[in-house]
Amino acid sequence: MPGAPRSEIFDDIYFSPEDGVAESRYVFLEGNGLPGAWRGRARFTICETGFGTGLNFLLAADLFGRTANGQRLDYRSFEKYPLTADDIGLFLMPLTQPSPNRGEGGARCAEGAGSMLAKLVKKYPLRIPGFHPLEFGPVRLVLMFDDVNKALPELDASVDAWFLDGFAPSKNPDMWSETLFKEMARLSGPGASFATFTAAGVVKRGLAAAGFHIERIKGFGQKKHMLKGTLISPFPSGEGRGEGTPQVQKIAIVGAGLAGTACAWLLRKHGVKSVIFEASQDVAGGASGNATGIFNPRFSQGRTAESEFYSSAYALAIRTMQELSETNDIGYRRLGSLHLVNSPEKQKRFRSVAESWGWHSDHMRYVDSDEASRVAHVKVPHEALYLPDSGSVSPASMCAAYADGIDVKLGVQLMVGDIERVGENWRVLGEEYDAIILACGEGAKWFRETSWLPVHTVRGQIIQVEDSGFADDLVCNICYGGYISPGESGVHTLGSTFQKWLTTTDIREEDNDEIIARFTGALPRAEDVNVTPTAARAGLRTASQDHFPIAGSVPDLTSWKLGQDKDVPNLYLTTAHGSHGIVSSIAAATLVTDRIVGRAPGLSVPVIEALSASRFLKRARKKGQLDRFQENVSLPGV
Numbered sequence: 142m143p144g145a146p147r148s149e150i151f152d153d154i155y156f157s158p159e160d161g162v163a164e165s166r167y168v169f170l171e172g173n174g175l176p177g178a179w180r181g182r183a184r185f186t187i188c189e190t191g192f193g194t195g196l197n198f199l200l201a202a203d204l205f206g207r208t209a210n211g212q213r214l215d216y217r218s219f220e221k222y223p224l225t226a227d228d229i230g231l232f233l234m235p236l237t238q239p240s241p242n243r244g245e246g247g248a249r250c251a252e253g254a255g256s257m258l259a260k261l262v263k264k265y266p267l268r269i270p271g272f273h274p275l276e277f278g279p280v281r282l283v284l285m286f287d288d289v290n291k292a293l294p295e296l297d298a299s300v301d302a303w304f305l306d307g308f309a310p311s312k313n314p315d316m317w318s319e320t321l322f323k324e325m326a327r328l329s330g331p332g333a334s335f336a337t338f339t340a341a342g343v344v345k346r347g348l349a350a351a352g353f354h355i356e357r358i359k360g361f362g363q364k365k366h367m368l369k370g371t372l373i374s375p376f377p378s379g380e381g382r383g384e385g386t387p388q389v390q391k392i393a394i395v396g397a398g399l400a401g402t403a404c405a406w407l408l409r410k411h412g413v414k415s416v417i418f419e420a421s422q423d424v425a426g427g428a429s430g431n432a433t434g435i436f437n438p439r440f441s442q443g444r445t446a447e448s449e450f451y452s453s454a455y456a457l458a459i460r461t462m463q464e465l466s467e468t469n470d471i472g473y474r475r476l477g478s479l480h481l482v483n484s485p486e487k488q489k490r491f492r493s494v495a496e497s498w499g500w501h502s503d504h505m506r507y508v509d510s511d512e513a514s515r516v517a518h519v520k521v522p523h524e525a526l527y528l529p530d531s532g533s534v535s536p537a538s539m540c541a542a543y544a545d546g547i548d549v550k551l552g553v554q555l556m557v558g559d560i561e562r563v564g565e566n567w568r569v570l571g572e573e574y575d576a577i578i579l580a581c582g583e584g585a586k587w588f589r590e591t592s593w594l595p596v597h598t599v600r601g602q603i604i605q606v607e608d609s610g611f612a613d614d615l616v617c618n619i620c621y622g623g624y625i626s627p628g629e630s631g632v633h634t635l636g637s638t639f640q641k642w643l644t645t646t647d648i649r650e651e652d653n654d655e656i657i658a659r660f661t662g663a664l665p666r667a668e669d670v671n672v673t674p675t676a677a678r679a680g681l682r683t684a685s686q687d688h689f690p691i692a693g694s695v696p697d698l699t700s701w702k703l704g705q706d707k708d709v710p711n712l713y714l715t716t717a718h719g720s721h722g723i724v725s726s727i728a729a730a731t732l733v734t735d736r737i738v739g740r741a742p743g744l745s746v747p748v749i750e751a752l753s754a755s756r757f758l759k760r761a762r763k764k765g766q767l768d769r770f771q772e773n774v775s776l777p778g779v
């Protein structure tokens with residue numbers, strides 16, 4: 142059995158080598174008055190500094206499972222140096238086995254925490270910066286892989302209990318900063334509690350300044366003292382706070398592509414019924430209907446809210462595809478992708494991405510031509526940005542899996558007159574809904590409230606080819622401006638064209654030629670291959686003015702023009718997924734679902750702002766050009 146894990150960076154231990162379980166229970170659970178504190182609360186939020194092995198999380202989740210009744214736990218945890226899932230499994234396995242000397246509740250803890258450990262290891266995200274929401278039934282864990290002092294100001298939550306566990310202040314002085322205590326004051330709900338293993342003066346002073354009443358009590362084991370306390374507030378724990386749990390029952394979704402079906406799938410997990418209205422005769426009848434697509438993030442230079450969105454979304458999409466593929470054939474294959482550096486612009490951009498995005502090299506690295514060739518099993522004449530976790534999937538099958546069991550009304554093209562506001566709710570074709578989600582690509586412009594959105598379509602065509610030569614040796618996706626995704630049974634997918642000026646989805650021979658020319662131009666030996674398309678499909682992507690998706694609430698344009706900046710009640714958007722909808726649609730659906738079910742968002746505030754439709758209005762207002770946006774009052778269907 143391995144000893145208690147130790148951090149080489151901080152020269153400190155993760156938990157007590159004598160009894161980590163008893164320590165965690167004494168310091169953090171009892172220190173915060175759990176389970177009593179969550180009794181009678183519909184939602185309870187814990188925030189932890191330093192996830193480490195996840196022992197505190199497992200024990201809190203286990204206790205919640207044994208004592209909560211129809212409640213929800215939101216557990217937020219920061220971690221700057223994430224361990225691997227394998228290490229977590231290795232370190233915690235012995236602690237979650239029944240042990241005679243673990244005291245009362247030890248065996249029961251072992252049972253609950255052991256099965257939760259297996260789930261955690263399975264769902265653990267890629268070690269890349271960003272917010273990573275993981276669902277375990279009524280328990281949601283949002284892992285925030287970042288420095289707590291950087292990410293805490295980006296958090297939107299109302300915290301009930303703080304687990305302050307980031308190594309001793311003497312070993313890790315940077316973490317116990319003024320920012321930490323200031324942010325604790327901002328994020329604490331009325332009567333919030335804290336507990337920490339340390340009794341250091343810097344911590345005591347910081348917490349006192351943040352408005353906490355502090356008690357110094359006996360520490361665990363050999364430790365002399367620890368601290369616990371509560372926020373000094375006029376309300377006892379939990380009182381005076383809206384629980385933010387709107388009673389939503391039925392949602393209308395417009396569009397049965399990746400964006401809409403992902404929302405329906407997530408809402409269903411929350412017990413919320415949705416009805417999808419889809420203009421075409423099939424689920425995934427629009428851009429999402431391709432048999433094969435590549436999943437990867439959109440690369441932008443530098444670390445920004447946009448890169449953080451694609452990092453979180455990519456990791457989430459991978460977890461989601463893994464889950465879906467357990468019960469559905471969605472063609473999910475984690476082959477890896479090489480993004481070739483075949484222009485000076487890409488060299489600059491990809492180097493900047495590899496350096497600034499902060500992904501662990503297990504998940505992204507810049508490789509030379511030799512390594513790229515070894516990865517691909519064919520000669521690659523370029524350097525490349527390599528993403529080993531990337532791969533291919535069938536977007537059409539993903540939509541079908543998401544929509545399984547959902548009421549989808551096919552062949553129904555909603556017009557502006559078909560949706561109608563009734564107070565805070567909506568009527569769609571005469572039936573009442575608590576909210577509407579517009580997940581209909583550029584079709585959002587057909588509705589008055591969103592007719593002003595700066596979105597447009599970009600036509601694209603992909604082809605499938607059969608080949609018994611070069612491409613059959615290939616074992617990963619290669620992206621070169623176009624892309625090739627090797628098939629399982631000799632059928633390879635090649636993409637794709639980009640035409641902003643065309644709106645037809647008819648197959649164009651010249652597009653086939655263009656796709657093949659780009660492929661043979663990018664890889665030597667590809668020109669030797671007789672590439673003849675056996676199938677082709679064209680679709681219309683939707684893109685926004687700034688090439689970033691749009692998700693969340695819909696700003697009420699009239700109120701913005703009056704300087705009141707309100708949202709249209711209970712109207713939500715998820716659109717403009719461009720060329721990366723496999724990845725971005727599930728993160729957008731998570732944000733929209735969080736809003737609808739009234740829980741704190743699983744994405745950071747800068748990311749939410751970057752996704753918001755109001756960003757266009759804010760930018761226009763700055764330039765004094767808000768009047769440039771107009772609601773279209775003469776839409777068909779009125």
Ligand SMILES: Cc1cc2nc3c(=O)[nH]c(=O)nc-3n(C[C@H](O)[C@H](O)[C@H](O)COP(=O)(O)OP(=O)(O)OC[C@H]3O[C@@H](n4cnc5c(N)ncnc54)[C@H](O)[C@@H]3O)c2cc1C
Nearest residue numbers: 396398399400420427428429435555581584601721722723
């Ligand atoms: C050729 C091509 C290749 C691509 N390759 C990739 C790839 O490799 N990887 C990747 O991640 N992405 C890829 N994409 C992009 C990806 O397909 C899109 O980002 C994604 O499908 C967008 O999903 P969506 O649900 O927003 O849009 P859609 O799938 O277009 O769904 C919108 C739906 O709304 C319906 N609708 C519109 N208006 C109304 C209305 N008024 N009433 C009822 N229904 C309505 C439409 O019929 C449509 O079905 C590709 C796209 C194309 C075209």
Ligand SMILES: C[S@@+](CC[C@H](N)C(=O)[O-])C[C@H]1O[C@@H](n2cnc3c(N)ncnc32)[C@H](O)[C@@H]1O
Nearest residue numbers: 191192193194195196197220221288289307308
């Ligand atoms: C004592 S360990 C946490 C033990 C953990 N709660 C467990 O159950 O295993 C402290 C953790 O805090 C992390 N950490 C240290 N400084 C940090 C910072 N500035 N931001 C985020 N995490 C930090 C460390 O990497 C380490 O994993």
